[in-house]
Amino acid sequence: MRRGRPRNALARAAVAAALVLASALPPRAVAQDLSLDLPVFGHTTFSMTSTTTARYRGDNYDFNTHDDRFGSLAQRFDLALQGDELRLEVRIDAFVPTTYLADPCAPGTESLCYLAWDLRPERMTLRWEHENWLVEAGDSQLVLGRSIALAFRKVDLLGVDTALRGAHVRYQGQYVRARLHAGVANPQNQDPIDLSIIREFSDVVTAGTLGATLPGETRIDLGLHAANLWFADEPIGGFAQPPNRMVSIAGWSAEAPALLDGRLALYVENDALRRVWGAQGSGEQEFGRATYASAQLSLDELTVLVEWKDYDNFLVAGSTDESRAWRIYGAAPSIEYEGPQRLRAIGNQRGGGVRVDYAFLPGPWSFSINEVAYGLNEELREDPWSGVLVSHTWATLVRRQEYAESLIWSLNFVLGWREEVLLHDPVLMPGHRAGELDRRMIHGQVEVTLGSGDHSFDIHVDHRHETQLDFSGYRQFQVGGTSVTYTFGVPLTATVGLRWSDYNLGEVTQRSMRDYNFLGGNMYPSVEVRYSFDPGTSLRLFAGQTPGGQICSGGVCRVVPPFEGVLLQFVGRL
Amino acid sequence: MSKVRSLALFVLGLSSFAAALLGVGTPEVGLTGSVARALVGGHPPPFTLPAAVGGPSTGEFRLAEHLGQHRPVVILFWATWCVPCTQEMPFYQGLYARYRDRGLRVVAISMDDARTVMRAGPAARRLGVTYDVVTDLDTRVTTQLNPRRSAPFSIWVDRTGAITWEREGFASAEQRVIESGIAQLVGAGG
Numbered sequence: 001m002r003r004g005r006p007r008n009a010l011a012r013a014a015v016a017a018a019l020v021l022a023s024a025l026p027p028r029a030v031a032q033d034l035s036l037d038l039p040v041f042g043h044t045t046f047s048m049t050s051t052t053t054a055r056y057r058g059d060n061y062d063f064n065t066h067d068d069r070f071g072s073l074a075q076r077f078d079l080a081l082q083g084d085e086l087r088l089e090v091r092i093d094a095f096v097p098t099t100y101l102a103d104p105c106a107p108g109t110e111s112l113c114y115l116a117w118d119l120r121p122e123r124m125t126l127r128w129e130h131e132n133w134l135v136e137a138g139d140s141q142l143v144l145g146r147s148i149a150l151a152f153r154k155v156d157l158l159g160v161d162t163a164l165r166g167a168h169v170r171y172q173g174q175y176v177r178a179r180l181h182a183g184v185a186n187p188q189n190q191d192p193i194d195l196s197i198i199r200e201f202s203d204v205v206t207a208g209t210l211g212a213t214l215p216g217e218t219r220i221d222l223g224l225h226a227a228n229l230w231f232a233d234e235p236i237g238g239f240a241q242p243p244n245r246m247v248s249i250a251g252w253s254a255e256a257p258a259l260l261d262g263r264l265a266l267y268v269e270n271d272a273l274r275r276v277w278g279a280q281g282s283g284e285q286e287f288g289r290a291t292y293a294s295a296q297l298s299l300d301e302l303t304v305l306v307e308w309k310d311y312d313n314f315l316v317a318g319s320t321d322e323s324r325a326w327r328i329y330g331a332a333p334s335i336e337y338e339g340p341q342r343l344r345a346i347g348n349q350r351g352g353g354v355r356v357d358y359a360f361l362p363g364p365w366s367f368s369i370n371e372v373a374y375g376l377n378e379e380l381r382e383d384p385w386s387g388v389l390v391s392h393t394w395a396t397l398v399r400r401q402e403y404a405e406s407l408i409w410s411l412n413f414v415l416g417w418r419e420e421v422l423l424h425d426p427v428l429m430p431g432h433r434a435g436e437l438d439r440r441m442i443h444g445q446v447e448v449t450l451g452s453g454d455h456s457f458d459i460h461v462d463h464r465h466e467t468q469l470d471f472s473g474y475r476q477f478q479v480g481g482t483s484v485t486y487t488f489g490v491p492l493t494a495t496v497g498l499r500w501s502d503y504n505l506g507e508v509t510q511r512s513m514r515d516y517n518f519l520g521g522n523m524y525p526s527v528e529v530r531y532s533f534d535p536g537t538s539l540r541l542f543a544g545q546t547p548g549g550q551i552c553s554g555g556v557c558r559v560v561p562p563f564e565g566v567l568l569q570f571v572g573r574l
Numbered sequence: 575m576s577k578v579r580s581l582a583l584f585v586l587g588l589s590s591f592a593a594a595l596l597g598v599g600t601p602e603v604g605l606t607g608s609v610a611r612a613l614v615g616g617h618p619p620p621f622t623l624p625a626a627v628g629g630p631s632t633g634e635f636r637l638a639e640h641l642g643q644h645r646p647v648v649i650l651f652w653a654t655w656c657v658p659c660t661q662e663m664p665f666y667q668g669l670y671a672r673y674r675d676r677g678l679r680v681v682a683i684s685m686d687d688a689r690t691v692m693r694a695g696p697a698a699r700r701l702g703v704t705y706d707v708v709t710d711l712d713t714r715v716t717t718q719l720n721p722r723r724s725a726p727f728s729i730w731v732d733r734t735g736a737i738t739w740e741r742e743g744f745a746s747a748e749q750r751v752i753e754s755g756i757a758q759l760v761g762a763g764g
Contacts, residue, residue, distance in 0.1 A: 034616070045736070047616030049721050078721035082617045089718065123717070129620065143712035147688035153713045154723055172622070257627045265627040267692075294692055298628040303696035305628075333688040338655040355693070359700040366700045400701055401661050401746060403668050408746045412657055447657050451746030458658075458745070487745035535741040571722070573740050574616070 034574060041083030048574040049078040053567065057195075060548070060561040066105065066112045072097040072195065078123075085130050089138075091123040093189045095197075114196040122189050123163060134170040139163035142181050142207060144225040145269045148290050149249045150207055150316060151331040152185070157551055158325040158558055161188040164205055177211040177223075187326040193560055198326060201232040203318065205329070219258055226250040229329065231318045245283065246276040247316055251290075268293040273314050286381070288313035288347070292333055303357040307335045313380045315347030320380050325558060335372055337394050340464065340479070341418055341441055342550060345376040350384040364400045364410075369393075375423060385423065388438050392418040401449065408451040416443045429471065437474075440467040458485040466503075477503040479549065481524075490535060495528040501547035522547070524562070536573035542566065616737045617641075618649065618729065621715040623708035626684055629695030631706040635681050641735040645677040646759045651720045651727040653685045654697045659726040662744035663701045666728075669756050670705045676760040677733075680705035685716055685725055730759055 034046040053074040060068060075094040080087060097115040105113035125138035142164050144150040154161040166183015185203040190196070207227035214220040229247045251271030259266065273288040291310040296303065309332065315322070316330030334343055335353040351374020359366035370393065377387030394416030401410040420439040426432050443464035450457045463480030481499030486492075502522045526544025533539070548562035620638035625631045640647050648666060652659035663682060670680045684694040684707065691709050698707040710716050713723070720727045722742070730739035739755060 045617045047737070051722060080616070080718070082619060087619050087718070091721070127619075141712040141714045141717055143688075146691075147711065151688070151712075153687065153711075154717075257625075258632055262632060267627075296628050296692060296696070298696060298699070303628060303699070305692055305696070307692070331688060336689065338690050357696050357700060361700075362702060364702075398660070398700070400664050403665055403746075403749060408749075410661055412660070449661060449746060451749075454747050454750060456745045456747035485745075487747040490741075490748045490751050493743070493745065530743075532741075535739050538742065571742070 038081070038083065041081060041086050041088075044081050044083040046574065047080045047082065049076075050570075050572045051076040051078075052570040055568070056566045058564040060563065062561055064112045066099070066109070067115055067194075070097050070099045070115065072115075074190075085128055087125075087127040087129075089123060089125045089127070090121055092120075093122050094119045095190055095195070097195070114194075116197055118189055118197050120189050122186075132171055132173050134168075134172070136168040137166075139165050139186055140168045140181070140183075142168070144207060144209060144227060144249075145223065145251060145253045145271070146267070146292055146333055147331040148269060148292060148311075148314070148333070149225055149251050149271050150205070150227045150329055152329065153331070159192040160325045162186065162326050162329070164207075166205075175213050175215060177209070177213075179207075179209045181205065181207040185327075185329065193558065201318070201327065203232050203327070203329075204230040219256065221253075221255045221257075223253040223255075224251075225253070227316075229316065245278070248274045249316065263298055265296040265298070266294070271314070273316070275320075277319075286313065288315070288380075290314040290332055301359050301361050303355075305355040305357075306352065307333070307355075308352040309333060309335055309374065310350045310384075311347055312350070312384065313348060315380060320347075335374075337370070337372075337392055337416060337418070339414075339416070339443060339445075340551065341392070341443075342439070345378045345380070345384075345387070348378070348380045348382070348384050348387075349374050349376045351375055351390070364402050366398045366400075368396045368398075370395070387423055389421045389423050390418070391421075392416065394418075394443075401451070406452060408449070408456070410447075410449045412445070412447040414443070414445040416441075418443070426469075429469065432469065436469075437467065438469050441465070454489040456487045458487070459483075460485075477501070479503050479547070491532045493528075493530040495526075497526045497528070497544070499524040499526075499547055501549055503547070503549045536571075538571050540567075540569040540571075542569075617735050618731055618737060619715075619718050621718075623683065623710055623715060626695035626698060626707045626709050627692060629698045629707040630704050631708075635706045635708045637681070640679050641731065644733045645679050646733055647731040648678070648680045648756070648759075649719065649729040649731065650680065650682040651685055651716060651723075651725055652682050653725045654690050654693045655686075656725040658744045660697075660701060661746060662726045662728070663698065663703050665744075665746070665749060665752070667701070667703050667705065669753065673756065673760045678756070678760050682707045683715060684709045685713065685723065687711070730755070732759060733761075 036044055038044045056071045058069055073096050077092045080089045096117045099115045100117050123139045125136055125140060128135045140163060142150060142152040152162050152164045163186050164181055164183040165186035166181065168181045170179045171177065183205060185201065185205060187198045187200060189198065191198050205227065209223060209225040211221060211223035227249045231245060249271055251269060253269040256266045269292045271290045274285060275288065276283055276285045278284045289312050294305065294307045296305045311332055314332065317328040322328055332346060334346060336343060351372065353370065353372035355368060355370045357366065357368045373391045375385035375387060375389050377384050394414060397411070397413040399411040401408045418441040419437065422432065422434050422436050422438050424434050441464055445462040448459045461482045463478065465478050467474055467476050479501040481497060483495055483497035485495040500522050524545040524547045526542065526546065528540065528542045530538055530540040543566045545564040546562065548560050550559050618637065620641060622634055622636045624634055650662065650666060652663060666680050670678060682698065682703065682705065684691065686694050686709065688711065691711060694709055695707060716723055719729060724742040726744045728741045729737055732738045738759065
C-alpha cells in the first residue's frame with residue numbers, strides 16, 4: 001500500500017469515522033421479547049449476535065509491505081429464527097480494509113495484495129427436528145467416529161472453521177442411529193489470522209453412518225461409517241505431491257462406555273483409506289489405515305486412561321503434503337499434550353499414552369501424570385517407526401476454587417518434558433545419526449487466581465525452552481509470557497501482558513528489527529481492557545504486540561506473523 | 575471517490591443497523607447491584623448430546639425434557655484446556671446443589687475435540703461436578719448456541735424456555751452478581 005497520498009487522506013478519515021461510530025454507538029444490548037408467530041415456523045423467537053471488530057495493524061515485519069499499516073472493520077451477524085421444530089440460521093460477514101483505497105498492485109505482485117473487501121452470507125442452515133428425526137439443508141458440522149475418517153469442525157487455534165454445505169438427514173432412535181451427508185466443503189469466508197479471503201475449492205463430500213445400541217443392561221454401541229471425497233482441481237501447481245482425485249474411507253467402531261457399573265469405558269475404531277491420485281487423471285491408487293483404541297478406568301478418586309493409535313498413510317486431504325489447514329478434512333486423535341508443541345505427520349504415527357488422574361475428593365486438590373510415546377515418519381508411505389521417536393511426559397497439579405471461603409484461590413501448575421529422537425540417519429543432514437536428538441521441549445505453566453468479593457486477580461506465567469535440529473545444526477529458542485488480569489464484578493476486566501519469543505526471528509521477520517518495539521529484542525508488551533455493558537454486550541480493546549511463530553493443532557502447523565497494533569471489538573446479543 | 579463513499583456508507587449502515595437492533599428496550603441490568611437479569615430473547619434449540627465418558631452422568635442429555643417443564647436451565651460451554659472454565663464449573667456446582675430442589679438444571683457442554691474429549695468426564699469429576707456433563711464432538715450445538723465459540727460461555731434459560739442471560743468469560747469477581755441472578759431465575763428472591 002502506498003502511503004501519504006493526499007487523495008486517500010479524506011477517504012481514510014471517512015472510514016475511520018465509520019469505524020469509531022460503529023464501535024461507539026450501541027450503549028447497551030438489552031432487548032424485549034423478540035417472539036413472533038410465523039407461518040410454518042409457528043411460535044418463533046429471533047436471536048442475533050453481532051461482532052464488530054475495528055483493527056489497526058502495524059508492520060508485521062515480513063517481506064510484504066502491502067499488508068502493513070492498515071485499518072480494517074469486520075462486522076459479523078449471527079442470526080437465528082427458532083420455531084417449534086424449525087430453525088433458520090445465517091451468518092453475514094462483512095470486511096473492509098483501508099487498503100481498498102490504495103492504488104492497485106503493480107502487475108506481477110497481485111498475490112501480495114491479498115487484503116480485499118468482502119460481504120457474503122455464510123453458515124446458512126435450515127434445520128427441522130422432530131422427535132427422532134433431524135433434517136438440515138445448508139451448512140452443517142460433521143464428525144465421523146473420533147474425527148479420524150472425517151472432521152468438519154472448528155479448530156480455533158489455526159483459524160479453521162469448515163462446514164459441509166449440502167444436505168444432512170439423521171435418525172436417532174433408542175437402538176438404531178443413521179446419518180447421511182452430501183455437499184461441498186465450505187471453509188469460512190475469511191482467515192482470522194492473516195485476514196485474507198479464503199479460496200473455496202468446492203471439494204465434494206458424501207458420508208454416511210449406521211449405528212446400533214445392543215439391547216441389554218450394559219450399553220454397547222456399534223457403528224459403521226463411510227465417506228467419499230472428490231477433490232476439485234488445483235489451479236496453481238507447485239506442490240511436491242501430485243493432487244489427489246478422490247479419497248474413500250470406510251470404517252467401524254465399537255464403544256462400551258459404562259462397563260463394570262460405569263467404572264470402565266472402552267472404545268475402538270478402525271478405518272481403511274483408498275486414495276486415487278496423480279496428475280492429468282493418471283489415476284494411481286494406494287491404501288492407508290487407522291486404528292484408535294482407548295480404555296478408561298474411573299474409580300472414585302482415581303482415573304486411568306490408556307490410548308493407542310496406529311495411523312499408516314492416513315490423511316484425508318487434497319494431497320499428501322497439504323499445508324492449508326482448512327483443506328484437511330480429518331483430525332485423528334493425537335493423544336498429545338494440549339499445548340504448543342510442533343505436531344507433525346499426524347497421518348503416519350504409531351504409539352500410545354497413559355494418563356493417571358487423582359483427585360483428593362471432596363477436597364480441592366488433584367494431580368495428573370501423563371506419558372505418551374510414539375513413532376512418526378513425515379513421509380506418509382514409510383513405516384512410522386522408521387522416522388522419529390517422540391516421548392512426552394507432563395504432570396499437572398490443580399487446586400480448584402472453593403466458593404465457601406472468603407478469600408478464593410486456585411492453582412494450575414504444569415511441567416513437561418518432550419523429546420524427539422532420530423530413528424534413522426537423516427539423508428538431508430549428513431553428520432547426524434540415528435539415536436541423536438531431533439527436538440526437545442521443556443515447558444512449564446503456572447496460573448494463580450485470587451478473589452474476594454467483587455475483585456479478583458489472575459496471574460499467568462508460561463515458558464518453554466526448545467532445541468531443534470535443522471540444516472545449520474542445533475538451534476535453541478525460548479518462548480513464553482506472563483500476564484496479570486484484574487476483574488471487577490462482571491463489567492470490567494483489565495490485563496497487562498508481556499510475551500517473549502526468539503523463535504525463528506530471522507526467518508519469520510525478514511526485515512530489519514531495529515525499530516521493532518520500544519522494549520527491544522524479543523519482548524512483546526500488550527494491554528487489554530474489556531468492559532461489559534450487560535452480560536451479553538461487551539467492548540474489548542487490545543493494544544500492543546504479540547510474537548509470531550509456529551502454532552500447531554491436529555497435526556497441522558501454521559506460521560503466524562507478529563502483530564502490533566490496536567484492536568477494538570464490540571460484541572452484542574439479542 | 576464514489577467507491578470510498580459507498581464503502582463508508584455500507585460500513586456505517588451495517589453498524590448502525592446492529593446498533594439500532596441492540597439498543598432497543600429499557601436496560602434492566604445492574605451489573606454491580608443485586609439485579610442481574612438481561613432480556614436477551616431467543617429460545618434454545620432442543621438439543622440431545624451424549625454424556626462425557628467417565629463423567630458424573632451417563633446416557634444422554636435431552637434439553638427438550640426440561641424446556642417448557644418450568645425448570646430453569648443453565649448451559650455452560652467449557653473445555654478441558656480452558657482455565658477459567660475450571661473456576662466456573664465448581665462455582666455453578668455450588669448453585670446447583672443449593673437450588674436443585676427448586677428445579678434448577680445445569681448442563682456443561684464440552685467443546686473438546688477428539689484429542690482431549692476422553693479427558694472431559696474425569697476432569698469434571700475432579701472439579702467436584704455432579705450435574706450433567708456432555709460432549710459436542712462435531713460442534714453442531716456449539717455453533718447454534720455459542721456462535722463465537724467462546725469458552726467459558728454461559729446461558730441461562732428461564733422457566734418459560736427463554737434465554738435471559740448470555741455471558742462470555744468467567745472470573746470469581748462475578749460470583750455475587752451470578753448468585754443473585756440465579757436466585758431470581760429459580761424464584762428464590764435475591
